[in-house]
Amino acid sequence: MHNHSVQGSEASELIKIATFNLFNFIEPPGAYYDFENIYSQEQWQKKLQWIAKYLNEHQPDVIGFQEVFSPKALAELTKSCGLEYFAVLDRPDVVDDFIYSKPVVAIASRYPITEMYSVEADERLAGMMGMQAGFSFSRKPLRATIVLPKLGPCDCYVVHFKSKRPLFDAQTEYCSSQPEIEMKTGQLLAVEALAQWGSSIQRGSEAALLRWAMVERRAQTQFPMLLMGDFNDSLRDGVLASLTSVDTRIKPDPTLGDIKQQLQEYQLQDAYDLYQNSQYSLSSQVRPATYYYFAEGSVLDYILLSSEFDAKNSRSLAEVGRYETYDRHLINPSFDLDSQSTDHAPVMITLSIRR
Helix, strand or coil, X not given: CEEEECCCCCXXXXXXXXXXXXXXXCCCCCEECCCCXXXXXXXXXXXXXXXXXXXXXHCCCEEEEEEECCHHHHHHHHHHCCCCEEECCCCCEEECCCEEECCEEEEEECCCEEEEEECCCCHHHHHHCCCCCCCCCCCCCEEEEEEECCCEEEEEEEEECCCCCCCCCHHHHHHHCCCCCCCCHHHHHHHHHHHHHHHHHHHHHHHHHHXXXXXXXXXXXXXXXXXXXXXXXXXXXXXHHHHCCCXXXXXXXXXXXXXXXXXXXXXXXXXXXXXXXCCCCCCCCCCCCCEEECCEEECCEEEEECHHHCCCCCCCCEEEEEEEECCHHHHCCCHHHHCCCCCECCEEEEEEECC
């Protein structure tokens, strides 16, 4: 496990926030995507035990989940690990009563969840962006308002943005619509590039529309914001830049006070960056990957925070005192321990709350 930090000062209260892609969390006899994909009871119990071991060892206070097909089973599991509160609103698609697709996101908490909401895309803004009528998130983001110690109500968002999987299949879907044309490999490659860009358009649009939904809510409530999940892309990539961008041609209103503060009030920052800039950071090591495709690692799982968690902000209420990437099962897996684990590394931060 990559564990960065010095623990927060003893005088502070600590809160742990995590994000965890569960990788096809589905209770048998349910199947994920195809009728052959059903866990045996032994495999299912092993998966439950692996997740419980993580929760019991790391003790997150709030944890967002992705790839949930069986929310009831997850709620029971998290409750048995001390997370009394649970929220899920969306439902996976199901065919023939047992083949599931389109998993959903969920959240579990040690502290009370006072409100939950499925975030929808703003149709008017989506249209102004050039999206087709009826544009929606590939998986609906979940907002849960959680009352955290000393901080009060905080809006916690869980997301699973569109994957990089091509939007359509070049060989089957495109070629079948053009039966009179025999496609060469180079042409198929170009069509596949279009299909992958289609996924990028969806993912980037989801990110920008979610940011709008978050700042609209922030303007109404002024609650601190936390965004966690599987972004299916690097935050450094241009496709997701809208989540954290601050470059603007908009002139803030000088009558409202400090201009920098006006810009920061609605900004989201990567928890890893906030940790690296904190008093607790010991090193500037390469950031651990949270996902591996063959041997190539990338960071796909993130926790973003509003200005209340930036120690350099004058209104700071807490700071990131620890950042952990649990990746042993990806880097050095043991079949006995990890055969039913997950293909992502859970990420957890520890917030040190100011007294």
